[in-house]
Amino acid sequence: MQKRSEETRRGIMDAAVQQFSRTGYEAAAVNDICQSAGVSKGAFYHHFPSKQQLFLAIIEDWLKTIDAQLFTQAGDVGNVPQSLNRMAKMLGFVFEAASGQLPMFLEFMVQASRDQAVWDATIAPYRRYQGLFEEMIEKGQGEGSIRPEVNAQTTSWVLISLAVGILLQGVIDPNMADWNEVTRSGVQMILESIQRREA
Amino acid sequence: MQKRSEETRRGIMDAAVQQFSRTGYEAAAVNDICQSAGVSKGAFYHHFPSKQQLFLAIIEDWLKTIDAQLFTQAGDVGNVPQSLNRMAKMLGFVFEAASGQLPMFLEFMVQASRDQAVWDATIAPYRRYQGLFEEMIEKGQGEGSIRPEVNAQTTSWVLISLAVGILLQGVIDPNMADWNEVTRSGVQMILESIQRREA
Numbered sequence A, B: 001m002q003k004r005s006e007e008t009r010r011g012i013m014d015a016a017v018q019q020f021s022r023t024g025y026e027a028a029a030v031n032d033i034c035q036s037a038g039v040s041k042g043a044f045y046h047h048f049p050s051k052q053q054l055f056l057a058i059i060e061d062w063l064k065t066i067d068a069q070l071f072t073q074a075g076d077v078g079n080v081p082q083s084l085n086r087m088a089k090m091l092g093f094v095f096e097a098a099s100g101q102l103p104m105f106l107e108f109m110v111q112a113s114r115d116q117a118v119w120d121a122t123i124a125p126y127r128r129y130q131g132l133f134e135e136m137i138e139k140g141q142g143e144g145s146i147r148p149e150v151n152a153q154t155t156s157w158v159l160i161s162l163a164v165g166i167l168l169q170g171v172i173d174p175n176m177a178d179w180n181e182v183t184r185s186g187v188q189m190i191l192e193s194i195q196r197r198e199a
Helices: A002-023 A030-037 A041-047 A051-073 A080-098 A102-112 A116-143 A152-172 A179-194 B002-023 B030-037 B041-047 B051-073 B080-098 B102-112 B116-143 B152-172 B179-194
Strands: none
Touching: A002 A030, A002 A041, A002 A051, A002 A102, A030 A041, A051 A080, A051 A102, A051 A116, A080 A116, A080 A152, A080 A179, A102 A116, A102 A152, A102 B102, A116 A152, A152 A179, A152 B152, A152 B179, A179 B152, A179 B179, B002 B030, B002 B041, B002 B051, B002 B102, B030 B041, B051 B080, B051 B102, B051 B116, B080 B116, B080 B152, B080 B179, B102 B116, B102 B152, B116 B152, B152 B179
């Protein structure tokens, strides 16, 4: 029973992503989402009290996937530069998850600019990522792998900006460049400049 | 007379930016744009054969401002690293121009994902910027300021990604960080890693 319910929920979310991508969030009707998911309106509202709640659940679902990857790679194996290089490789998984999702990605941003609850759900995690990078750089300074005069906060924003820029371009123009290589190379360049040089 | 006509055109474009930001492009009616610009429908269609042409004119107008700044700074004063540092400072002007324009910025992207002509107008210049950076890096290798083994193409995508990421965040979350400092610092880091080191 539990499994069945989870499948229904998942089916509604998949149908909603299709519908939001096609018509935009505002124009998407709950009726149409129900029809394409093959569920009753009762079942829909059992899982999601409103279209907004459904939308927030989709954002949360995306972020959970990214979080799981990101925070695992930030872990304790090797020093901080090694962890950052592993995280750079990981962005490839994010690209795969984001592939073909440009319309939905844009819907997130359009709604975030119009709806405080969506804004909070979108902005909060991204500030958390910045905090994660800042802590990693400070840890690197503690372990002696990163130069002590490096500004951890500014550097973490540089890393986030690079990731956001690559992600956006990877979604808009996937075949224009080898985005995995751009990520690897960009992180490598930043690391070269912040790593403690061998005496 | 020429001046009057230019003012009318400008007034329509300003009213359209307001309208598109408020309602989105699809829902924006030419009637409402005319009313808020204080022009007749005849005057509107004299300047813009369609709503799409008006939209394209707004994109072109934004890009002209950016181009003027960017290509001036790329010029011949000093070596390539110095030019790139000047261009980094210039991104501040782009932030000012973009300030408060998030909804319009998102409309560009939403329409680009739905309309081939808008896609072409949005993507073409951004590929041109990548070409500009690639040429600059090759020029730097020629003049000996940038290491010969640096991959000019990948590095130019790293620079573009950083700029796109900072710009998007600066529009979404202007007060979160000092984006001018993040730009300056990020470009400095990339330069440190690609510049020829003193022997």
